[in-house]
Amino acid sequence: MNVKLEIDSSSGFCPGVVKAVRQAEKYLALHNTLYSLGPIVHNSLEIDRLKSKGLRIVDIDSMDSISGSVLLIRAHGEPPSTYAKADAMGIALIDCTCPVVLRLQQEVRKAFLRMKSVGGTVVIFGKHGHAEVNGLVGQTEGCAVVIGSTDDVFEVDFSMPIELFSQTTQDPLEYETIVEIMRSKGKDVTVHNTICAQVSTRHESLVNFARSHSMILFISGRESSNGKVLFDLCKSVNPRSWWIEEASQVDPAWISDGDSIGICGATSTPAWQLEEAMECLSSILK
């Protein structure tokens, strides 16, 4: 078959994830075990690779059993209560909170103090229960209202001032829609543009990439919220988009003679997985 293959040069880990993975590898090169509070990245194959080097994943409740150990905080960040708990348990932290998330946490904290003084509300557009969102809500002592979609807007009290933020990995177009609705309902709505530039520029380039190929192979863990957003984006401009978690899931029946196949992924997809998919496709096409 005459088929062209191309890897999207803008896909792969974002700088925040690269830093966290590097820090873990650096520590594990010298020590047998490193604990991580949740998976460093929403990608099971990459997690398996790091586990084989000694990474152990714990959750907030099992922190009690690792007192005196070293714990990595992911790029998503954590609420202040996690730092207090680590301190109380004698747990040393390798804090890999992404600088972009850290700035956002600080902005949310300042907004919370402003809103508290006037009876207003901090609203966060993000995925309920996501680690980054939990970290942001923690800056507001649990008072922020989280909206996951336009359907949740009714939960907001528009009679008082509002400061609106977005989780860094949300869809920029959906955030625009949320902003429009919030502004139409409330008189005093301050909007903060907090979607990570890595994500918003990737949206633009991914649309162009997906349009320029006859078929898209999108690789990402199913639990990645950024993966879902980016795959939906590919599918919206290229109906022949397939979402796989690993190269072995490629179905040769998807491919037609003359295809131009674009291989891309989420901010949690390592470059080695994109290359592996390229090799898998090449061997199918031999």
Ligand code: SF4
């Ligand atoms: S998407 Fe942006 S904010 Fe989130 S971890 Fe990556 S670089 Fe940091």
